Amino acid sequence: MDRRQFVLGSAAAAGSVLNLPDLRAAAQSKPSQMVLMTWGGLWGDSMRDSADAAFESATGIKIIQDRGSSPAERITKIKVNINDQKFDLVQLHDGIVPLAMKQGALEPINRNSPRLTNLSNVPDRFIQSHWVAMIYSPLGIIYNEKLVKNPPTSFADLWRPEFKNRIVLPDINHSIGPYIVPIGSIAAGKAPTDTATGFEMLKKMAALQPIWAKDTDSIMNALRSEEAVIGLLYKSQAFTVQNWGTAVKWVYPKEGAILYSSGTAIAKGTKNLELAEQFLNLTLDPKIQTTYADKFNYPGTNTHMTGLLPPPLQERVRLTSEEMSRLIDLDHTTMADQRPDWTDRWNRIVSAG
Amino acid sequence: MSTQESVVRLSQVTKRFGQSVAVDQLNLDISEGSFFSLLGPSGCGKTTSLRMIAGFETPDEGDVFIRGQNVTRIVPHKRDFAMVFQNFALFPHMSVAENVAFGLKMTGVGKAEREQRAREALAMVRLPQFADRYPKQLSGGQQQRVAIARAIVMRPAVLLLDEPLGALDKNLREEMQVELRSLQQDLGIATVFVTHDQEEALTLSDTIAVMRDGRIAQRGSPSDVYERPVNRFVATFLGASNLLRGRILGTGKTARIDAGGIVIPLGDATGKDGDEIEIAIRPERMSVQLQGAAGMPAVIKAIVYKGATVSLYCDASGDERVVFVPGGHPSLTGLKTGASIVLSFDPAHAVPLRSE
Amino acid sequence: MGSGLSMNRQTAFWALLAPPLLFVGIFFVVPLLNLFWVSLHGASSSELFGSDLTGENYYRILTDSFYHTIILRTLWAGLSIMLLCLVLGYATAYVIAPLPPRTRLIMLLFLVAPLMVSNVIRAYGWIAILGRQGVVNSMLRSTGLIDGPLLLLNSFEAVAFGLMTILLPYMVVSIINALNAIDRQYIEAAQSLKANPFRTFIEVVWPLSSPGVASGTLLVFLLTLSAYVTITLLGGPRMKLLVSLVFDAVSGFRWPLAAALSFALLALALVVAGLILALLRPGRVQGRG
Known part of the structure; x- marks a missing residue:
């Protein structure tokens, strides 16, 4: 992982020094393939089998997945290639979109494009100027029913001293790492934007010596091994942990759950803008979105999607309108702006404390 | 010769390496002040015999005595001998003076005294001006002399020399032969010298033991062994x-x-x-x-x-x-x-x- | 290449050296200089780095006590892991070195076998072993030695342990080579000069093995400095070292700070490498004092 980071840095440096020529002739008409940067593993496989396959059968163009990079690296790759773009599409989670926009890595979404037919069935909260969410999930509390006698009901319960050493939280480098600041502030009864309170709460949390997990798999593993008895997790992933046979239960916090969403954007300077729009539209297709409900218990952003699911799955995936209305939209623009600063402050509290 | 008179005595010593017998029921007596050579072709057991005196090898049978003490089961660093090795084995990370004083340092001789004695030993081998050099900076002959100084400074009961001239070229070898002989006679240290070079053995020795297949074929003064060889092996190996x-x-x-x-x-x-x-x-x-x-x-x-x-x-x-x-x-x-x-x-x- | 038959040694020297020099020049020196250039700028939200030249990144690292804490921790971690590896590695090498070549090779293969597994997988292996429900805790609990599970993960000890298993082979192999390069005659010479086994080791074996010790300790220290995966997985965020801050800075797109931190890491590496060489003086084996 360290190496990849380093190579990326060197590639950026070497590229700017040597100004390597692009060996591929710029194919203005119909390309034979297009490049999508996304996550690896089950997610990438599902993309390949759903949207990628549908796109290939509709256009005859093969989608090549670049799975090797973290979301931040994807943005850097687009930046480095901006004068001769090798990438067409990029998948990102909501939290990093403002940063990608600020870096000028994304094409704006043309809401009037005749190719974006599914856009009308996606609620506005999922559409940003340069990106459209494909799936979402509420972020709430997960706890071990067997080991926690007094079930938690709110984010504030994470700070209960009895959970010392047994809380699992995403660390600052996790895509939702900085969320602990607004969550702390919410738990203290303040607005999510009250950063000062959020960091005060982080100090209290650090004293409880939580297990800081670098990725979502680590959160889930900590719960599975019962290293942790309580933590933060997406509702969708809670089902996975349950399927492993761990006695966990997911709770919609009474302060409201945090909305997490993930979707697709078009790489700035793509040579296949119209085809990229066509692909983006496919990710919003209700039928295709059912794949993610089926595999990950993620609700899709297309309002027609739930209806296509079998009833038991509908039950798992669906949020009541009351729950839907209490979902908290974080201020990602400010948070993305502040991320380096927050990382620094977080390190000073957690790592040097 | 009785035990009291001999500096080194090997009694019925046998050493085997796996199936092969390197030294076969060997008896040796080396008397005070004498220069004793073990001469023979490679594999005759001469080096093994020397290493058993030093304690680097332990006999399978028989006993080794140094000044009457049975040292057969005693570790090398507690035996009273000094040795000059085939490739000199000067410590490369120590200066010439440090090399020569090393043994004295190990036996707890004070700094002033050991420096004094090291200087004397170096003077004896005519290298007083090289004290601060390192072995790598010396010629082969100079290294040889340092190795000798390092051994004689210990005033050992017996000096063991394992083909010490083998690494030198011919002219230097003859020069060193003369020097070694006069130094040994001056100091009167009993010396056991291992060589396969008959000329060297004839030049240096008081007594030569010609070895073959782990046994002594003939022992005697150089002229005895040369003029009156007892068998065909000695007659042809020696000249x-x-x-x-x-x-x-x-x-x-x-x-x-x-x-x-x-x-x-x-x-x-x-x-x-x-x-x-x-x-x-x-x-x-x-x-x-x-x-x-x-x-x-x-x-x-x-x-x-x-x-x-x-x-x-x-x-x-x-x-x-x-x-x-x-x-x-x-x-x-x-x-x-x-x-x-x-x-x-x-x-x-x-x-x-x-x-x- | 030049004049064929009459090609002299000088030409051959440079001809043979040119490809690696060129390679190192293009792929190491140039990017490194580029990185240094980056480190002399401020951060930018839209570009890789800001436009004005500034020493603020270095000033921050030098004056901010947070960075001091992390640098000292990095130094402490590197040195203590290095010393642990040295003690264990030397002992292992000392036992393995005199074995017959075949046996030695088999022992070395056993020793190197863990290196055939990726660092990430190995770190997860340690998590399974050291975790609350891990092998160590279940064993201790079943023997009744402890009531509740011990917290073994996310600690300096976990990182040291994990890194040691990775780095020990480097140390052992370096020292074995050095020990085997020591002529037996030196040891016998020391014995013949009345040195007991302990003095023989201190005065002769240890100094003569110093080239292996130097390369082993350098390798272990430098690899510890950059062992991001193991440090992150086994140490957790509470055990962050300099390399973790480089990663954090990169994640936040603060390339100039990341570059400056990398140079701080490089400086640390060079200083310690210099100290190791000054202390061990491996050149003395060549008789240069």
Whole structure:
């Protein structure tokens, strides 16, 4: 992982020094393939089998997945290639979109494009100027029913001293790492934007010596091994942990759950803008979105999607309108702006404390 | 020799490496102040014997004594000896002075005294000005002297030398031989010297033990061993020899050489009338005469001029014979390859050999 | 290459050296200089780095006590892991070195076998072993030695342990080579000069093995500095070292700070490497004091 980071840095440096020529002739008409940067593993496989396959059968163009990079690296790759773009599409989670926009890595979404037919069935909260969410999930509390006698009901319960050493939280480098600041502030009864309170709460949390997990798999593993008895997790992933046979239960916090969403954007300077729009539209297709409900218990952003699911799955995936209305939209623009600063402050509290 | 008089004694010592016997029931006595050489071809057990005195090898049978103390089971660093190794083994990370003072430091001699003694030892090997150099900065001969200084500074009961001159070139070797001998005599340290070089052994030793297959073939003074070799191995390993066949006559006091019919005295060799016997004659003890004289008729195959001597390689009825004639000797006059001559010798110089 | 048959040694020297020099020049020196250039700028939200030249990144690292804490921790971690590896590695090498070549090779293969597994997988292996429900805790609990599980993960000890298993082979192999390069005659010479086994080791074996010790300790220290995966997985965020801050800075797109931190890491590496060489003086084996 360290190496990849380093190579990326060197590639950026070497590229700017040597100004390597692009060996591929710029194919203005119909390309034979297009490049999508996304996550690896089950997610990438599902993309390949759903949207990628549908796109290939509709256009005859093969989608090549670049799975090797973290979301931040994807943005850097687009930046480095901006004068001769090798990438067409990029998948990102909501939290990093403002940063990608600020870096000028994304094409704006043309809401009037005749190719974006599914856009009308996606609620506005999922559409940003340069990106459209494909799936979402509420972020709430997960706890071990067997080991926690007094079930938690709110984010504030994470700070209960009895959970010392047994809380699992995403660390600052996790895509939702900085969320602990607004969550702390919410738990203290303040607005999510009250950063000062959020960091005060982080100090209290650090004293409880939580297990800081670098990725979502680590959160889930900590719960599975019962290293942790309580933590933060997406509702969708809670089902996975349950399927492993761990006695966990997911709770919609009474302060409201945090909305997490993930979707697709078009790489700035793509040579296949119209085809990229066509692909983006496919990710919003209700039928295709059912794949993610089926595999990950993620609700899709297309309002027609739930209806296509079998009833038991509908039950798992669906949020009541009351729950839907209490979902908290974080201020990602400010948070993305502040991320380096927050990382620094977080390190000073957690790592040097 | 009794235990009290000898500095080093090996008693019935046997050492095996796997199946092979390196040293076979060896007995050795090295007396105070003597220079004792173990001479033999590689694999004869001479180095193993030396290493058993040092304690680097432990005998399978028998005992090793140093100054009367049985040291067979005593570790090397508690034995009273010093050693000069084949490649000198000077510590590369220490200066010459540090190398020489090392042993004194290990035995707890104070800094001032050991520096003084190291300086003296270096003066003795004529290297006082090299104290601060490192071994790599010295020539082979200088390293050799440092190695000797490092050993003698310990004033050991016995000095062990494992082919110490082998790494030097020929001229330096001869120079070092002389130096080593005079140093040893000055200090009077009993010395055991291992070598495969017969010339070195002859030059340096009070006593030579010629070894073969883990046993001693012959021991004695250099002239004993050279002039009166007891068997064919010693006669040929130590210098060149012409080996002749003969038969014992009458009471066994004399024998007649088959070729040429010369009759020689047998001394203490034993046998009965008609027994075959082998006789050795050194090439320098043979002489060349013109055809018609009494002796062994022969034909000259080659004449090799060596300055001080001339070697004549002859064919005497199918046997090769070698004769060393002093350069410029009158008998050489007119000799050519292919000339027919007669070889003869003084019967007193004929050495009857024991069969092996 | 030049004049064929009459090509002299000088030409051959440079001809043979040119490809690696060129390679190192293009792929190491140039990017490194580029990185240094980056480190002399401020951060930018839209570009890789800001436009004005500034020393603020270095000033921050030098004056901010947070960075001091992390640098000292990095130094402490590197040195203590290095010393642990040295003690264990030397002991192992000392036992393995005199074995017959075949046996030695088999032992070395065992020793190197863990290196055939990726660092990430190995770190997860340690998590399974050291975790609350891990092998160590279940064993201790079943023997009744402890009531509740011990917290073994996310600690300096976990990182040291994990790194040691990775780095020990480097140390052992370096030292074995050095020990085997020592002529037996030196050891016998020391014995013949009345040195007991302990003094023989201190005065002769240890100094003569110093080239292996130097390369082993350098390798271990430098690899510890950059062992991001193991440090992150086994140490957790509470055990962050300099390399973790480089990663954090990169994640936040603060390339200039990341570059400056990398140079701080490089400086640390060079200083410690210099100290190791000054202390061990491996050149003395060549008789240069």
